[in-house]
Amino acid sequence: MLAPRRWPWAVQVLAVYAVARLVTALVLVVVSRWQEANLWTDAAPSYTAWTGRMWDASWYQQIADHGYPSELPVDADGNVQQNVWAFYPLFPFLVRAVQQVTGLGWDVVAPTVALLCGAGAMLVIYRLVERAGHLAVERRPGLPLATVALVSAFPSSVVLQVAxxxxxxLLLVAGALYLLWARRYEWAGLVILLLGFTRAVALPLAVVVAWHAVVRYREWRRERGTAAPSAPVAAAGGGRATGVEPSGGPPVLPRTRVPWREVARVGGLFVVAALSGLVWQVLCGIATGRTDAYLLTQGAWRGTGPVVPFLPWVDVSRALFGTVGPWVLVLVLAAVAAVGLSPVARRLGPELQAWPLAYLGYLVAVIEPWTSIVRFLLLAFPLGAVTLGWTRSRWWFWGCLAAGVAGQAWWVWSLWRLTPPSGWPP
Structure with a gap:
């Protein structure tokens, strides 16, 4: 039992999240004692400095302080250099707004905003699993809170309390999925639009919206096909009413109108999701005067040349496993697909089932897989519910939780802690 059942559900969720974040804070404080002086912090930095400045946090702070440049920085040969256009504006601008209201510094405000957003995300995840995944909850009572616990303890959940x-x-993705499930399409569109200014993950939501539309169409066809006749049809020649065609065919069903209003709403949401996945790239091109500015910037951050879909995964698989690497990659992707298409995943509902499949497929297409993949996997949170939905065993749950905490210790020590002059990015 994670929390007393007499507590309101929101209190239970926040209590679980708070305990998880305290454990993570302890890991951060302990490991920070071994942090050497680096570009961002002194040796053995304070908790706020270590969570507010390390790695990409410094780039977000630069955006909050100075905004975005009107020209891409280039070297002597004209090659685009690493720059802030690779980072989306909503989080740093939100932190800046809170700073202006409170008068507090970045090191305090930025990790705190992330911490609060994470709390909101856990509340939405609980409600989403409880309602959209009600079939899974019937088989595995306690699944919503257990999912919150597992996501809160995930190895890279450390980022829920850093800048x-x-x-x-995570808050926006979970909110969009919940609103999509609730068929509140206009609000879902607003949330997805905000997501388009937060991270480059809005495009896979367009796939989820499309699948939601397919499911809704099937439901409409099923409702249409099982509707009772509005009135019996008289047999030819004035015979008694039989409810069948004169030729003895199937019952005559009432004509049901196509729900064009809902079709338009879902279609509009799909367009919003697709455009939200591209809006930042377009704005980057307009602001810098180069239509390929975003792709050039991403290429500079990769350091391996132009952005080519899918190819980096093949290259990394070969680097890790040699000539059999691509086959290993195929097996891993097939295993993930099998989990996502399993009966346990289907019981979570179409939205929760489709999101991790669409999102992970998107990652395979657009990112270079390396150490940051652990952080990216946090957004595939429905897989946590799938992991726990296989069994009611408490040993399995506590084992997964312990593995997550151990993974956090590894993640902070190996990735977040930097041993100059260089390290693997978290």
């Missing part, structure tokens, strides 16, 4: 955008993105 990164994952907490805000």
């Amino acid at each position: 990164y955008t994952e907490a805000l993105a």
Whole structure:
């Protein structure tokens, strides 16, 4: 039992989240004693400095302080250099607004905003699993709170209390999925639009919206096909009413109108999701005067040349496993697909089932897989519910939780802690 059942559900969720974040804070404080002086902090930095400045957090702070440049920085040969256009604006501008209201510094405000966004995300995740995944909850009572616990303890859940955008993105993704399930399409569109200014993950939501439309169409066809006749049809020649065609065919069903209003709403949401996945790239091109500015910037951050879909995964698989690497990659992707298409995943509902499949497929298409993949996987949170939905065993749950906490210790020590002059990005 994670929390007393007499507590309101929101209190239970926040209590679980608070305990998880305290454990993570302890890990951060302990490991920070071994942090050497680096570009961003002194040796053995304070908790706020370590969570507010390390790695990409410094880039977000630069955006909050100075905004975005009107020209891409280039070297002597004209090659685009790493720059802030790779980072989306909603989180740093939100932090800046809170700073102006409170008068507090970045090191305090940025991790706190992330922490609060993470709390909001856990509340939405609980409600989403409880309602959209009610079939899974019937088989595995306690699944919503257990999912919250597992996501809160995930190895890269450390980013829910540092100056990164994952907490805000998790809140917006979970909120969009909940609103989509509730068929509140206009509000879902607003949330997805905000997501388009938070992280580059809005495009896979367009796939989820499309699948939601397919499911809704099937439901409409099923309702249409099982509707009772509005009135019996008289047989030819004035015979008694039989409810069948004169030729003895199937019952005559009432004509049901196509729900064009709902079709338009879902279609509009799909367009919003697709455009939200591209709006930042377009704005980057307009502001800098180069239509390919965003792709050039991403290429500079990769350091391996132009952005080519899918190819980096093949290259990394070969680097890790040699000539059999691509086959290993195929097996791993097939295993993930099998989990996502499993009966346990289907019981979570179409939205929760479709999101991790669409999102992970998107990652395979657009990112270079390396150490940051652990952080990216946090947004595939429905897989946590799938992991726990296989069994009611408490040993399995506590084992997964312990593995997550151990993974956090590894993640902070190996990735967040930097041993100059260089390290693997978290």
